Amino acid sequence: GAGVSQSPRYKVAKRGQDVALRCDPISGHVSLFWYQQALGQGPEFLTYFQNEAQLDKSGLPSDRFFAERPEGSVSTLKIQRTQQEDSAVYLCASSPWVAGVTDTQYFGPGTRLTVL
Amino acid sequence: KQEVTQIPAALSVPEGENLVLNCSFTDSAIYNLQWFRQDPGKGLTSLLLIQSSQREQTSGRLNASLDKSSGRSTLYIAASQPGDSATYLCAVDSNYQLIWGAGTKLIIKP
Numbered sequence: 001g002a003g004v005s006q007s008p009r010y011k012v013a014k015r016g017q018d019v020a021l022r023c024d025p026i027s028g029h030v031s032l033f034w035y036q037q038a039l040g041q042g043p044e045f046l047t048y049f050q051n052e053a054q055l056d057k058s059g060l061p062s063d064r065f066f067a068e069r070p071e072g073s074v075s076t077l078k079i080q081r082t083q084q085e086d087s088a089v090y091l092c093a094s095s096p097w098v099a100g101v102t103d104t105q106y107f108g109p110g111t112r113l114t115v116l
Numbered sequence: 117k118q119e120v121t122q123i124p125a126a127l128s129v130p131e132g133e134n135l136v137l138n139c140s141f142t143d144s145a146i147y148n149l150q151w152f153r154q155d156p157g158k159g160l161t162s163l164l165l166i167q168s169s170q171r172e173q174t175s176g177r178l179n180a181s182l183d184k185s186s187g188r189s190t191l192y193i194a195a196s197q198p199g200d201s202a203t204y205l206c207a208v209d210s211n212y213q214l215i216w217g218a219g220t221k222l223i224i225k226p
Contacts, residue, residue, distance in 0.1 A: 004159075042120070042207070042218045043205075043214070044216070056213070104162040106162075107160040
Protein backbone atom coordinates (compact mmCIF):
# COMPACT_ATOMS: atom_id res chain seq x y z
CA GLY A 1 0.00 0.00 0.00
CA ALA A 2 0.93 3.66 -0.08
CA GLY A 3 3.58 4.90 2.29
CA VAL A 4 3.82 8.17 4.16
CA SER A 5 3.54 11.13 1.83
CA GLN A 6 4.47 14.76 2.42
CA SER A 7 3.75 17.91 0.51
CA PRO A 8 5.16 20.08 -0.78
CA ARG A 9 8.46 18.33 -1.34
CA TYR A 10 10.25 21.66 -1.62
CA LYS A 11 9.27 25.04 -0.26
CA VAL A 12 11.07 28.35 -0.58
CA ALA A 13 9.82 31.12 1.68
CA LYS A 14 10.87 34.67 2.27
CA ARG A 15 11.81 35.50 5.83
CA GLY A 16 8.69 36.44 7.73
CA GLN A 17 6.28 34.37 5.65
CA ASP A 18 4.06 31.67 7.13
CA VAL A 19 4.31 28.13 5.76
CA ALA A 20 2.24 24.96 6.14
CA LEU A 21 3.67 21.50 5.62
CA ARG A 22 1.39 18.51 5.15
CA CYS A 23 1.82 14.87 6.13
CA ASP A 24 -0.40 11.98 5.01
CA PRO A 25 0.46 8.99 7.21
CA ILE A 26 -0.14 5.38 6.34
CA SER A 27 -3.85 4.68 6.69
CA GLY A 28 -4.80 3.45 10.13
CA HIS A 29 -1.55 4.39 11.81
CA VAL A 30 -2.14 5.61 15.33
CA SER A 31 1.08 7.48 15.98
CA LEU A 32 2.49 10.38 14.00
CA PHE A 33 5.80 12.14 14.55
CA TRP A 34 7.40 15.28 13.15
CA TYR A 35 11.18 15.72 12.98
CA GLN A 36 13.46 18.53 11.84
CA GLN A 37 16.70 17.64 10.08
CA ALA A 38 19.32 20.32 9.52
CA LEU A 39 21.92 19.82 6.80
CA GLY A 40 24.50 17.24 7.81
CA GLN A 41 22.73 16.37 11.05
CA GLY A 42 20.44 13.65 12.26
CA PRO A 43 16.73 14.36 12.66
CA GLU A 44 15.53 16.01 15.86
CA PHE A 45 12.15 15.25 17.43
CA LEU A 46 9.56 18.02 17.22
CA THR A 47 6.21 16.61 18.26
CA TYR A 48 4.13 13.44 18.63
CA PHE A 49 0.44 12.70 18.05
CA GLN A 50 -1.56 9.71 19.18
CA ASN A 51 -4.60 9.85 16.94
CA GLU A 52 -5.78 13.46 17.17
CA ALA A 53 -4.16 14.17 20.54
CA GLN A 54 -0.84 15.98 20.62
CA LEU A 55 0.81 14.23 23.53
CA ASP A 56 4.27 15.73 23.27
CA LYS A 57 5.34 19.00 21.74
CA SER A 58 8.51 19.41 23.75
CA GLY A 59 10.72 19.51 20.65
CA LEU A 60 9.04 22.47 18.97
CA PRO A 61 11.78 25.11 18.91
CA SER A 62 9.57 28.14 19.47
CA ASP A 63 5.98 29.29 19.69
CA ARG A 64 6.17 30.04 15.96
CA PHE A 65 5.82 26.31 15.35
CA PHE A 66 2.39 24.73 15.56
CA ALA A 67 1.20 21.25 14.60
CA GLU A 68 -2.25 19.72 14.37
CA ARG A 69 -3.92 16.46 13.43
CA PRO A 70 -7.61 17.29 13.85
CA GLU A 71 -9.13 14.03 12.59
CA GLY A 72 -6.39 11.68 13.59
CA SER A 73 -5.03 11.14 10.10
CA VAL A 74 -3.53 14.02 8.07
CA SER A 75 -1.24 16.35 10.00
CA THR A 76 -0.06 19.87 9.29
CA LEU A 77 3.04 21.55 10.66
CA LYS A 78 2.76 25.32 10.50
CA ILE A 79 5.62 27.73 10.92
CA GLN A 80 4.77 31.39 11.40
CA ARG A 81 7.08 34.28 10.58
CA THR A 82 9.76 32.00 9.18
CA GLN A 83 13.40 32.69 10.00
CA GLN A 84 16.54 31.57 8.19
CA GLU A 85 17.34 29.12 11.00
CA ASP A 86 14.10 27.29 10.15
CA SER A 87 15.68 26.08 6.91
CA ALA A 88 15.80 22.30 7.16
CA VAL A 89 14.16 19.13 5.98
CA TYR A 90 10.96 18.39 7.90
CA LEU A 91 10.26 14.68 8.21
CA CYS A 92 7.00 13.02 9.13
CA ALA A 93 6.77 9.44 10.37
CA SER A 94 3.90 7.21 11.36
CA SER A 95 3.59 4.00 13.30
CA PRO A 96 0.73 1.55 13.72
CA TRP A 97 1.21 1.39 17.46
CA VAL A 98 0.76 3.64 20.40
CA ALA A 99 4.15 5.15 21.21
CA GLY A 100 5.88 3.30 23.96
CA VAL A 101 5.38 -0.01 22.21
CA THR A 102 8.65 -0.57 20.46
CA ASP A 103 8.13 -0.61 16.75
CA THR A 104 9.66 0.95 13.74
CA GLN A 105 8.48 4.25 12.37
CA TYR A 106 7.74 4.70 8.67
CA PHE A 107 9.10 7.91 7.23
CA GLY A 108 7.92 10.16 4.45
CA PRO A 109 10.35 11.71 1.95
CA GLY A 110 10.41 15.01 3.80
CA THR A 111 9.79 18.63 2.90
CA ARG A 112 12.88 20.71 2.26
CA LEU A 113 12.22 24.24 3.51
CA THR A 114 14.53 27.05 2.46
CA VAL A 115 14.02 30.45 4.04
CA LEU A 116 15.65 33.31 2.17
CA LYS B 117 20.33 13.76 28.30
CA GLN B 118 20.78 11.04 25.71
CA GLU B 119 23.44 11.74 23.10
CA VAL B 120 24.20 9.59 20.07
CA THR B 121 27.48 9.69 18.20
CA GLN B 122 28.41 8.02 14.95
CA ILE B 123 31.94 7.41 13.76
CA PRO B 124 33.22 7.85 11.13
CA ALA B 125 31.29 10.75 9.62
CA ALA B 126 32.21 9.52 6.15
CA LEU B 127 33.65 6.35 4.69
CA SER B 128 34.71 5.39 1.19
CA VAL B 129 35.64 1.80 0.37
CA PRO B 130 36.02 -0.33 -2.76
CA GLU B 131 33.21 -2.59 -3.81
CA GLY B 132 33.26 -6.03 -2.22
CA GLU B 133 34.79 -5.05 1.10
CA ASN B 134 33.20 -5.82 4.44
CA LEU B 135 32.78 -2.78 6.65
CA VAL B 136 31.65 -1.70 10.10
CA LEU B 137 29.81 1.46 11.10
CA ASN B 138 29.82 2.52 14.73
CA CYS B 139 27.22 4.13 16.96
CA SER B 140 27.59 5.06 20.62
CA PHE B 141 25.06 6.41 23.10
CA THR B 142 25.42 7.89 26.55
CA ASP B 143 22.37 6.53 28.41
CA SER B 144 21.87 2.77 28.45
CA ALA B 145 18.17 3.09 29.40
CA ILE B 146 16.81 2.53 25.91
CA TYR B 147 13.84 0.58 24.52
CA ASN B 148 15.54 -0.26 21.27
CA LEU B 149 18.12 0.89 18.77
CA GLN B 150 17.46 1.23 15.07
CA TRP B 151 19.62 1.60 12.02
CA PHE B 152 18.25 3.59 9.10
CA ARG B 153 19.40 4.31 5.62
CA GLN B 154 18.86 7.74 4.06
CA ASP B 155 19.04 8.30 0.33
CA PRO B 156 18.92 11.85 -1.05
CA GLY B 157 15.34 12.91 -1.70
CA LYS B 158 13.91 9.57 -0.59
CA GLY B 159 13.56 9.85 3.15
CA LEU B 160 14.57 7.29 5.73
CA THR B 161 14.28 3.53 5.48
CA SER B 162 14.46 1.33 8.53
CA LEU B 163 17.09 -1.40 8.15
CA LEU B 164 17.25 -3.16 11.48
CA LEU B 165 15.65 -2.75 14.89
CA ILE B 166 17.28 -4.31 17.95
CA GLN B 167 15.18 -4.53 21.08
CA SER B 168 16.92 -3.66 24.34
CA SER B 169 16.88 -7.33 25.35
CA GLN B 170 18.54 -8.49 22.15
CA ARG B 171 22.20 -8.62 21.22
CA GLU B 172 21.97 -8.58 17.44
CA GLN B 173 19.75 -8.65 14.39
CA THR B 174 20.49 -9.80 10.85
CA SER B 175 18.93 -8.99 7.51
CA GLY B 176 20.63 -10.26 4.39
CA ARG B 177 24.13 -8.78 4.23
CA LEU B 178 23.49 -6.57 7.24
CA ASN B 179 24.16 -7.45 10.84
CA ALA B 180 23.65 -5.07 13.74
CA SER B 181 24.86 -5.66 17.28
CA LEU B 182 23.93 -3.97 20.52
CA ASP B 183 25.91 -3.75 23.76
CA LYS B 184 23.77 -1.70 26.13
CA SER B 185 26.23 -1.80 29.00
CA SER B 186 28.95 -0.13 26.98
CA GLY B 187 26.55 2.07 25.02
CA ARG B 188 27.61 0.79 21.62
CA SER B 189 26.13 -0.61 18.46
CA THR B 190 27.75 -1.65 15.21
CA LEU B 191 26.33 -2.16 11.75
CA TYR B 192 28.26 -4.70 9.73
CA ILE B 193 27.83 -4.70 5.96
CA ALA B 194 29.18 -7.74 4.13
CA ALA B 195 30.37 -7.75 0.53
CA SER B 196 29.54 -4.09 -0.05
CA GLN B 197 27.96 -3.00 -3.34
CA PRO B 198 27.70 0.41 -5.04
CA GLY B 199 23.97 0.36 -4.25
CA ASP B 200 24.85 0.45 -0.56
CA SER B 201 26.06 4.03 -0.98
CA ALA B 202 23.91 6.18 1.30
CA THR B 203 23.95 7.84 4.70
CA TYR B 204 23.43 5.42 7.58
CA LEU B 205 21.90 6.72 10.80
CA CYS B 206 21.40 5.06 14.12
CA ALA B 207 18.67 6.12 16.51
CA VAL B 208 17.92 5.09 20.07
CA ASP B 209 14.35 4.91 21.30
CA SER B 210 14.17 6.49 24.74
CA ASN B 211 10.52 6.58 25.77
CA TYR B 212 9.31 6.71 22.11
CA GLN B 213 11.38 9.73 21.19
CA LEU B 214 14.02 8.73 18.69
CA ILE B 215 17.39 10.32 19.44
CA TRP B 216 19.60 10.30 16.36
CA GLY B 217 23.24 10.31 15.46
CA ALA B 218 24.45 12.60 12.70
CA GLY B 219 25.06 9.65 10.38
CA THR B 220 27.87 8.06 8.42
CA LYS B 221 28.01 8.88 4.72
CA LEU B 222 29.08 5.71 2.95
CA ILE B 223 30.44 5.62 -0.59
CA ILE B 224 31.13 2.29 -2.25
CA LYS B 225 33.45 2.68 -5.20
CA PRO B 226 32.84 0.34 -8.17
